[in-house]
Amino acid sequence: MYIVQYWWEWLIAAYLFLGGMGGGGMMVSYYFCCRKSEQKLAAISAITSLIIVIVGVFFLILDLEKPEKFYLVFMSPHLNTRSMIFVGSSILTAFIIFGLIYITSLEVKWPSLLGRIIPVLPWYGRGSIANITGLLATIAGFLTTFYTGVLIGILKSVPFWHTPALPLLFVASALSTGVVGILLVNDIYGFTKPKEERHRYEEYCSILGKWDAILISIELLIVFTYLFIFSYGPREAELSVQLLTAGELAPYFIGGVILMGLSIPLLLEYWHIMSENRGRRASCAIPMVAAILVIVGGLILRYVILQSGVMTIFLPPS
Amino acid sequence: MAKYGMVIDLRTCLGCGACIAACDFENETPWEEGKRRTHVPEFIFGEFPNVKRLFVPRLCMHCENPPCVTVCPTGASYKNEDGVVLVRYDICIGCKYCAVACPYNARYVDERKRAIDKCTFCYDNRVLQGRQPACVETCVGHARIFGDLEDPNSEVYKLVQSGEAVPLRPDLSTGPKVFYIFKSSVGGE
Numbered sequence: 001m002y003i004v005q006y007w008w009e010w011l012i013a014a015y016l017f018l019g020g021m022g023g024g025g026m027m028v029s030y031y032f033c034c035r036k037s038e039q040k041l042a043a044i045s046a047i048t049s050l051i052i053v054i055v056g057v058f059f060l061i062l063d064l065e066k067p068e069k070f071y072l073v074f075m076s077p078h079l080n081t082r083s084m085i086f087v088g089s090s091i092l093t094a095f096i097i098f099g100l101i102y103i104t105s106l107e108v109k110w111p112s113l114l115g116r117i118i119p120v121l122p123w124y125g126r127g128s129i130a131n132i133t134g135l136l137a138t139i140a141g142f143l144t145t146f147y148t149g150v151l152i153g154i155l156k157s158v159p160f161w162h163t164p165a166l167p168l169l170f171v172a173s174a175l176s177t178g179v180v181g182i183l184l185v186n187d188i189y190g191f192t193k194p195k196e197e198r199h200r201y202e203e204y205c206s207i208l209g210k211w212d213a214i215l216i217s218i219e220l221l222i223v224f225t226y227l228f229i230f231s232y233g234p235r236e237a238e239l240s241v242q243l244l245t246a247g248e249l250a251p252y253f254i255g256g257v258i259l260m261g262l263s264i265p266l267l268l269e270y271w272h273i274m275s276e277n278r279g280r281r282a283s284c285a286i287p288m289v290a291a292i293l294v295i296v297g298g299l300i301l302r303y304v305i306l307q308s309g310v311m312t313i314f315l316p317p318s
Numbered sequence: 319m320a321k322y323g324m325v326i327d328l329r330t331c332l333g334c335g336a337c338i339a340a341c342d343f344e345n346e347t348p349w350e351e352g353k354r355r356t357h358v359p360e361f362i363f364g365e366f367p368n369v370k371r372l373f374v375p376r377l378c379m380h381c382e383n384p385p386c387v388t389v390c391p392t393g394a395s396y397k398n399e400d401g402v403v404l405v406r407y408d409i410c411i412g413c414k415y416c417a418v419a420c421p422y423n424a425r426y427v428d429e430r431k432r433a434i435d436k437c438t439f440c441y442d443n444r445v446l447q448g449r450q451p452a453c454v455e456t457c458v459g460h461a462r463i464f465g466d467l468e469d470p471n472s473e474v475y476k477l478v479q480s481g482e483a484v485p486l487r488p489d490l491s492t493g494p495k496v497f498y499i500f501k502s503s504v505g506g507e
Contacts (some may be wrong), residue, residue: 003423007414007417041427063413064412066410066411066412066432066433070411072391076392076409077393077409078406079391080388080390080391080392080393082388083390083415084390085391133378155389155418155419156421156490157385157418157421168346250507289486296474310488311421311423312422312492315359315486316361316372
């Protein structure tokens with residue numbers, strides 16, 4: 001007889017996913033801003049990443065029994081600064097603050113009302129500030145991706161989560177979904193440009209596709225090691241592995257994560273890279289399809305990890 | 319300052335469920351939703367005619383190193399000076415991190431309080447008045463024994479020190495303060 005944790009469901013799965021994806025996306029924005037001098041693309045990518053994380057935080061707050069009292073995470077009279085929720089909330093706050101300063105420091109023409117407010121800010125258009133806050137937002141973004149795994153990884157009540165492999169898996173998945181999320185943003189942005197300018201965005205698409213292929217390969221390696229090791233116990237973790245590979249979660253895990261979310265996108269990205277190596281002008285449609293699959297797979301991954309959380313068995317076997 | 323704990327003698331637990339009823343009544347638990355502070359699961363071993371039955375009452379273990387307290391961001395979950403793990407309902411935001419972190423699955427969400435709730439050893443309502451927890455007082459088989467684990471004259475002290483009463487999953491190193499007597503349980507094992 002065993003119990004699967006039933007406390008955290010879709011809202012938390014979505015939060016873990018969105019927090020990771022937004023955190024990963026900010027890194028790509030920083031790459032555009034400070035390596036490629038693509039201010040506008042950097043701004044759009046950073047705004048997208050920020051919105052994704054804020055939506056994630058919204059889900060986290062919505063999952064609380066007292067959402068209106070979320071501020072107690074920082075202002076409780078008995079604040080526990082060692083709690084991973086406090087640590088994570090601090091990282092998320094830093095991410096949002098640095099992200100906002102970074103975005104508004106980029107030299108971009110803002111539309112309508114924003115166009116009147118943002119240029120007044122003292123840091124607007126200052127490359128050095130964009131560089132520093134972009135880096136800080138990127139670091140906070142990376143910590144966010146890491147923290148989503150640590151949050152549940154420290155719990156020894158669920159042996160299947162209590163492993164260093166979990167934060168590593170979440171980091172790999174977060175960076176991968178973040179990269180492809182911005183790949184989509186880049187491609188959509190590219191489509192709005194005249195045809196003769198598009199090759200630049202196609203080039204970025206290829207670069208991001210290559211990054212993602214590497215990240216997916218790492219992720220697959222972690223997933224297989226993770227499951228293989230735990231298929232030898234402890235008992236609760238063995239049950240989790242069974243749930244994922246042969247039990248009721250298998251269609252989601254094998255079909256949704258391993259095949260749809262990782263293997264097929266990897267093949268598509270590999271195909272794209274090979275076509276380019278042969279000198280063919282490959283369409284960005286293929287990496288875009290891969291990107292959508294990776295994103296859906298990333299969300300399902302968080303869900304099945306939560307749903308396979310078999311809790312410690314502490315009563316005698318029946 | 320005391321260090322309260324409980325010993326549950328599985329040899330004399332009849333599985334009558336009076337402890338559950340007493341607790342529900344005393345603490346007004348949302349029992350109609352299946353949310354209770356104590357449960358008495360039944361275990362059946364072997365096959366007919368060599369069948370053994372065992373009732374293993376469970377409740378919050380009031381751990382020495384409670385993982386629920388470690389993870390709680392607002393300090394709503396805390397261990398008091400008498401070693402009892404309690405919840406400050408007013409500052410519990412209901413993130414449920416403690417409920418997931420508890421290896422003994424002792425917690426539930428009380429929708430009326432919009433907070434996490436759990437066994438308190440009847441600390442405020444009984445123990446402070448020198449009474450026994452409701453489940454202990456009502457137990458017909460005297461299967462539940464409550465007392466100070468640091469008082470050498472207490473029954474719980476003697477049972478724990480003699481090694482007769484043992485905790486569940488001590489390997490999890492949370493230091494549970496609810497102990498069980500398994501030996502000579504029903505069926506003669």
